[in-house]
Amino acid sequence: MAQAASKTCEICMSAPGSQYCLDCEQYYCENCKLLHKRQKSSTYHQFQHASGLIPEGKSRCGQHKEEFTLMCNTCNVPVCTSCVAGKHNGHKFSKMVDAIAQLRGENETLIHDKTNEANQNISKIEDNLKSFENDVESVIKAITDQGNMIKSMVDKSVAQMIALVKEQSKKEKDKLTKSLSAAKSTLVAGQNLDKRRRDLDKTRPDENMVQQMKKMKEDINKLRIDSLPQFPKISFQSKAVTEDDIIHLIGSYTLSGCSPVKEKEYQQHGKLFRCSYCG
Incomplete structure (x- = not known):
């Protein structure tokens, strides 16, 4: 130029x-x-x-010192007019300006195609990113709802178990209270008889005293000492629960790419995957 x-x-x-x-x-x-x-x-x-x-x-031909005005399409190199009759004889040629115009058009088309493809990819990525974010929110909500449901079930079961413990333990406590009351009544009756005995010992020994002592003996024999009841016992056997057990109750999720290869599994979260092509 x-x-x-x-x-x-x-x-x-x-x-x-x-x-x-x-x-x-x-x-x-x-x-x-x-x-x-x-x-x-x-x-x-x-x-x-x-x-x-x-x-x-x-630019000039190094052999003929002429300007390059043609393109040898066979060899894909610029040539001068003298080269046409020389070692490039019989080859196909085009004007340099035509070759430039053709390349300019091809480059413009390629750039246009590439930018269009990039724009399409951007739109697809943005759409999929938005969709993925919505899916993530849905998964988080589902996990939260499932967790709340399990919490509610646990709270209900705990309340029912506590109520049953209170009901059954009250029956056993009532039995013990009744036995305790009977034992106390027997003790009071025995103490009263013992006082009568001491008072009787202070009277004059005669036939009347004999009759009273016989009557006291009958009253003493009437005192009934109940046998001890079977004392109740209560204990709690907790069941070993691990985080895995809780996760299994909640469920699991899967996060995968276009061609997933399991990279690492986190039991407390779920399964993560890495795309073998995208990395």
Whole structure:
């Protein structure tokens, strides 16, 4: 390409060279461009605005010292016109500007396709991220609800067991209280008889005393000492409960990727997976 330093029309050498002919590799002003396009030999030349041009030095063939104006499509290398008749004889060629235009179009298409694919991936990732966040909230709520239900069942069972203990223990306590009351009554009766005995010992021994002592003996024999009741005992045998038992009651969850490989299992949480492709 021509040097960008001039920026002056290389035809009239006076007006600003605002247009660049890709075929001739020269700067043109607007008027000279119109004249150039009217010529039969250059009607289809392609122009580019000079402001968007990245200037470079013209590349030349090392063998023939001519500018590269063609692309050898067979070898995929730039060539000059002399190379066509030389070692590239019989090969397929295209103009350098046409090759550049083709590559420019291909690159534009590739970039467009890549950016479209990236945008589609972004949309899919965002949608799946939102869906995943909703699923996480649902799982957390389900775990919480299950835990609350189990807590409620445990509280209910504890309350029922305590109520049953109180009811049955009250019956046993009532039996012991009744036995205790009977034993106390017997003790009082015995103490009263003992007082009568001591008082009787202070009286004059005669026939009346004999009769009273016989009567006292009958009363003493009437005192009944009940045998001791069977004393109740109560104890509690707790059942060993582990965190695993609780987890099994609650349930489990699975977190997996596109191609899951189980990496590590946490019994207290659930099963975590790592994608073998994504890492």
